[in-house]
Amino acid sequence: MKNTVVLGTQWGDEGKGKLVDLLSENYEAVVRFQGGNNAGHTIVIGENTYKLRLIPSGIFHQKTCILGNGVVIDPKVLLEEFDILQKAGVGIEKLYISERAQVIMPYHKVWEGIEENHRGKNKIGTTLKGIGPCYSDKISRNGVRICDICDKDQLRKRLEIVFPLKQKTIEAHGEMSPTLDEICEQYTKYGELLKKHVTSTSLLLEEYIASKKPILFEGAQGVFLDIDHGIYPFVTSSNTCAGAASLGSGVPPSSLHNIVGVVKAYTTRVGGGPFPTELEDEIGERLGTVGQEFGTVTGRKRRCGWLDTVLLKCTHRINGLTSIALTKLDVLSGIEEIKICTKYHYKDQVIDHFPNSLSIIEELEPVYKTLPGWTEDITMCKNFDDLPDNCKAYIKEIELLLDVSVDIISVGPERSQTIFK
Structure with a gap:
C-alpha cells in the first residue's frame, strides 16, 4: 500500500473528512499536516454525527493519528475533542502530537479580532480563531510550541520574552488580554493533560515508513486558500497543497505516492x-x-x-x-x-x-x-x-x-x- 495525501481542490468544505474516514481503514496512520481549528470535518456513522476540528477522522478506526508540526493547536479545543471522543467510546491512546507544533495563545485571538475590525469593509472573513497571528508568530520566531507548554519553567521563560510587546500592542488598541501569570497557569495545566500524547512525530513516522506501514496524510481547507497559491489576501495562513504534507509532518517528499484531490x-x-x-x-x-x-x-x-x-x-x-x-x-x-x-x-x-x-x-x-x-x-x-x-x-x-x-x-x-x- 502506498502513502496517500488527501487534499481539498477548491476552497475547502469538499468532504475530506468523510473520505479520510473511509480510507483510514486501509492505512496504519493518519496525519494532519497543517491548519488549525479554523477548519472542521463532519463524520456521519449510522445515526451519529461527529464534528471534529483537529483530530483526524481516522481516530474512529482506532488508527494511529498524528497532529504534525505544521498544525497550530488550540489546547482547549483539542481537549474538548478528547471529551467528545471519550463520550462516544472512542479511544485516544494512539493519538500523538508533534512537540514542534505551534500553540494558539489567548492574545492571538484578541489580536486577530483587532486586525479584522480594522479592515472595515475589506474584511477577509477570518474565523477569529487566532490561526493567522499564531502562524505569524511562528515565522517571526515569537511562537510558543507544544514542548514549551509541557515544561512550566520553559513556558514562563518563553512568555517573558514574547508577551510584554503583545500586551502593550493589544492595550494600545483598547483591548485586554489575560496576564502572563494567568496564561502560564492555564497553559501549564493544558500541557500536563496533553503531555502523554506529545512526541517527536517525525521519528514515529520514520518508523512507519521503514516498516512499509501505509500512511494517510490529511490536509485542511482547500488549495485555493493556500497562502501562496490561493487568491491572496483571501487565503488561510498555511500551505494547503500536497507539498505541505512533507514539511508539516517531517517526512521526505519521496514518501508521498498518491495525491487524491477531493x-x-x-x-x-x-x-x-x-x-x-x-x-x-x-x-x-x-x-x-x-x-x-x-x-x-x-x-x-x-x-x-x-x-x-x-x-x-x-x-x-x-x-x-x-x-x-x-x-x-x-x-x-x-x-x-x-x-x-x-x-x-x-x-x-x-x-x-x-x-x-x-x-x-x-x-x-x-x-x-x-x-x-x-x-x-x-x-x-x-x-x-x-x-x-x-x-x-x-x-x-x-x-x-x-x-x-x-x-x-x-x-x-x-x-x-x-x-x-
Whole structure:
C-alpha cells in the first residue's frame, strides 16, 4: 500500500473528512499536516454525527493519528475533542502530537479580532480563531510550541520574552488580554493533560515508513486558500497543497505516492473574496439548501456556484493529482441543466488558466459548457453502472476536462453512500 495525501481542490468544505474516514481503514496512520481549528470535518456513522476540528477522522478506526508540526493547536479545543471522543467510546491512546507544533495563545485571538475590525469593509472573513497571528508568530520566531507548554519553567521563560510587546500592542488598541501569570497557569495545566500524547512525530513516522506501514496524510481547507497559491489576501495562513504534507509532518517528499484531490460536484466557499462561478439565484440557493452548506466550525452559510474546472486545472498543475474523489454528487439531482465552467472571458480575452491578479479575477466572466441533468435519486446507488446516464456523462466530462480519473464518488453523507469506481 502506498502513502496517500488527501487534499481539498477548491476552497475547502469538499468532504475530506468523510473520505479520510473511509480510507483510514486501509492505512496504519493518519496525519494532519497543517491548519488549525479554523477548519472542521463532519463524520456521519449510522445515526451519529461527529464534528471534529483537529483530530483526524481516522481516530474512529482506532488508527494511529498524528497532529504534525505544521498544525497550530488550540489546547482547549483539542481537549474538548478528547471529551467528545471519550463520550462516544472512542479511544485516544494512539493519538500523538508533534512537540514542534505551534500553540494558539489567548492574545492571538484578541489580536486577530483587532486586525479584522480594522479592515472595515475589506474584511477577509477570518474565523477569529487566532490561526493567522499564531502562524505569524511562528515565522517571526515569537511562537510558543507544544514542548514549551509541557515544561512550566520553559513556558514562563518563553512568555517573558514574547508577551510584554503583545500586551502593550493589544492595550494600545483598547483591548485586554489575560496576564502572563494567568496564561502560564492555564497553559501549564493544558500541557500536563496533553503531555502523554506529545512526541517527536517525525521519528514515529520514520518508523512507519521503514516498516512499509501505509500512511494517510490529511490536509485542511482547500488549495485555493493556500497562502501562496490561493487568491491572496483571501487565503488561510498555511500551505494547503500536497507539498505541505512533507514539511508539516517531517517526512521526505519521496514518501508521498498518491495525491487524491477531493472535488465537490459543484463549488462553494466561505468568507470574502472573488468567486467567478458563484450563483446568486434560485439554483445557488437550492445547492446551499439541499447540500446543507453551512460551515462545520463557524456555521456560516457557504456561497455556492457551478463546478469550475479552470480552478481545478490549476490545482492539478500545482499538486499532480493522481485521482479524484467526487463528493456531494447527489445534491445535483433534480436540476434540469448542469453547467461546468471551462474557461473565462476577461474584457476581450479568453483565459483558460487562473490568473494571479486580484483585479483581473474580480472581473472574470465564466464560460460554461451545459450538460443535461438527471431527476433520479442516486443516494442508494452502489456501483458506477447504477448511476443515470446523464450523471455518468457528467463524471466523464470532468475526467475529460481535467485528465484525471474520478475513482471515488460520494452520493450521500454516510460511509455506505460511496461508490469506488
